[in-house]
Structure formats: C-alpha cells, structure tokens
Amino acid sequence: MAANGSTYALSNSHKEMLEKSLVETDPEVAAIMKDEIQRQRESIILIASENVYQAIMPVHGRLMGLDLPHGGHLSHGYQTPQRKISAISTYFETMPYRVDLETGIIDYDTLEKNAILFRPKVLVAGTSAYCRLIDYGRMRKIADSVGAYLVVDMAHISGLIAAGVIPSPFEHADIVTTTTHKSLRGPRGAMIFFRKGVRSVDAKSGKETLYDLENPINFSVFPGHQGGPHNHTITALTVALKQAASPDFKAYQQKVVDNAKAIESKFKALGHKLVADGTDSHMVLLDLRQFSLDGARVEAVLEQINIACNKNAIPGDKSALTPCGIRIGTPAMTSRGFGEADFERVATYIDEAIKICKEVQGALPKEANKLKDFRAKVAGGEVAKINDLRQEIAAWCQGFPLPIEGWRMDAGL
Secondary structure (H helix, E strand, O other): OOOOOOOOOOOHHHHHHHHOOHHHHOHHHHHHHHHHHHHHHOOEEOOOOHHHHHHHOOOOOEEEEEOHHHOOOHHHOOEOOOOEOOHHHHHOEEEEEOEOOOOOOEOHHHHHHHHHHHOOOEEEEEOOOOOOOOOHHHHHHHHHHHOOEEEEEOOOOHHHHHHOOOOOOOOOOOEEEEEOOOOOOOOOOEEEEEOOOEEEEOOOOOOEEEOOOHHHHHHHHHHHHOOOOOHHHHHHHHHHHHHHOOHHHHHHHHHHHHHHHHHHHHHHHOOOEEHHHOOOOOEEEEEOHHHOOOHHHHHHHHHHOOEEOEEEOOOOOOOOOOOOEEEEEOHHHHHOOOOHHHHHHHHHHHHHHHHHHHHHHHHOOHHHOOHHHHHHHHHOOOOHHHHHHHHHHHHHHOOOOOOOHHHHHHHOO
8 A cells, every 4th residue: 555545556447447346347248247147047057187197107007997988087098999089098008997788887897807907007996977986995906906006086076075975085095186176166176185104015024115106296296297386276275175174065965965866766757767777976877878869969958948968978879979878967056056856857857858859850851860950950949849948947047046146246247
C-alpha cells in the first residue's frame, strides 16, 4: 500500500480487475462462463505414471497391466496388433492381463501363469472402467512370485479409498499413484506414494534388501519429466486432502457407492445387462450388445438430452471407436445432491435414450446409416422425443444447485 492509501504498483486496469466484477471488466469471458454454468446446471454429468515407470525400469523393461477393453487404462501399455497406442508400450515391453469373459472379473489364475512366463518388472493393478474390487493381496503374491514391483494406480477410486468405503491398496503395494481431480475432488494433478525400508530378506543368509525408490522417483519427476512447481495447484491439493479427512467426505463417498448400487438395481429391473453383473464402486458399465447398438450412438443421444457419459470398450469389443458399452459414474451428480431415487430416475432416462437410439437407427436408410449420419439426425432438432426429454431433464436439474452457485452470485453471473 502506498503512503497515500492507494494500491501500490497497480495500473488502473489491474485495480479495476480486482475491484469490479467479471461482468464489468470482461463481459465476453463472463458470457462464456455464464453459458457453461448454465450448461452444467441443466445437465447430468456421469463421466469412469510414466514418472514411476522410468524410475524403476530401463527402456524395454517389462510391464503387465489390465487390457484397455477389459477395464484397464491407456497408460498401462495398451497396444493393438497394428500399432502401439500408448507411449508406455513404445518405451517398454508390455503384456496385458484380462478379465474372465463369463464373469467380468479379473482372471487372476491366467494372470499368474502369464506373469511366470513374461516375468515383468512391474505389475500394475489399476483400472479406468472396472467396476469390481481388485484383490490386492492376490496381486501382491503374483508380483512376489516373479520379483516384480506392484504398482497400484488408484486414480479413479482414490476418493473412495481415502474415505475408507472400499479396501485400500497401501498394505500390499510397493508404489501407489493417483490423479487428484477425479473422485478425490481436487485440482488437476497427481501424487506418488512409495515404500521405504526393507523390501525383502534372503531366506538363507538373512540379508536384507532395502527399497531404493525415493531418489529414482524424485529424479524422474524433476528434472526428468516435470518443470517448476505449480504452487497454486499444491495449495488447492492441500485443501482437497483436508476435506478428504472429514466425516462429510466419508459420508459423501458412501453416498457415491450407494447411488451406484441404486442405478445398478434399476438397470437390472429394466432388463439391462451390466459388465461384471454390477458394481462395488462409483460406476456401472452398461453392455449394449443385446440391443445391437454401440456406445457411440447411445452417447450421441444422451448428449442431446443433457446427460453426459461416455462410450466405453467392454470385454470382447472389436472397435474402440464404436464400442458396445457406456460408462456411467455417480460422483459428480452426488456432489449436486442426487440420491438413490434420483439415480433410479437417471436409469429410466438412459433406458428411454436407448429406445430412441434404436428407433432412429432403424429409421435411417441403409445408405445413410453411418455414425456421422446418426449424429446429424439426433442433433438436428427433428426428433420430438429428444426435444421433450431435454426440456424435462433441464427443468429437473434446476432443483440441484451446482457447488459453485454461491461463487456465481458473488461474480455477478
């Protein structure tokens, strides 16, 4: 502050930015934010390590992760017969493990047999679209049998683990990684946890082998992969972690799981099939094959009625562009106050969308029934059922305020 009481070293334009609302200082940006807030207010949102790998493996080291169409993540070394999709599969030798096609559960027996043959340096236990619990104890035994590090990627479920509503991997893992902006509800970022102390003891000599993870991981993060710290992100993360330690957060995460079970039950009552026959976590994976539909078309209809979820590959799929599943998560709308009855209502809306999808696809001529034709048809405003559902859902969602509503009022939006 200057001697005359004015703000020190700020131009008039900067003072206006601090003292006036965004509507006054930048109406164009304010209008964009207002439109986006309105879109979110009227919508149902259902959207469900290389630093570590380089630290503990040389180039062409061996890694095993859950196959992407079976619920794994792209970053765990996904590749097709034609090309290496993930950069991880370019730098390292990767081999997938899979689920049992009948049960949808990870096939631990086959994983163990393949691990003995492949002898990976890293075994990754992590998913992006696997709705059941992982048997971390079994994964630990498999990793030990081949001398591999067990790396758990809990990015999608870290909030559930922090709240204690699903089992924790920390007892079993050598390294745990997570993003911080998914179920943990923090800023976009990541955390790496690693073990110190004794890794193993030789049965004959009693000699201890210590973990050597701290320095390699720290060096891999900086200067290996990252630049300077983002202090604003670190600050936001501390707030998120403080919130994650609260009773309110635990109650919220329990509601997330309860809501996922509620939508599972409703889908089953409506005659739908779920991958792995249901969920133990925050999402369900809907199998559309009985309707001869793909997730890309259902996703397109849902987008038009203000329901945001994503197409997703399921076990047995041949194409990632037109997979036969859609992934439906409960965290975002639970944050807005949805309860079990509300998610049952969401299931009925998705059921209606699938019926509309079937009708539109059947009405399109054979020569104009590609995905782009389908998308143009459902986005053209010609399908009355889509228009009616969009208005109904928009009106319903107005009763569930966004978490930022108080800030919106303060900003004049």
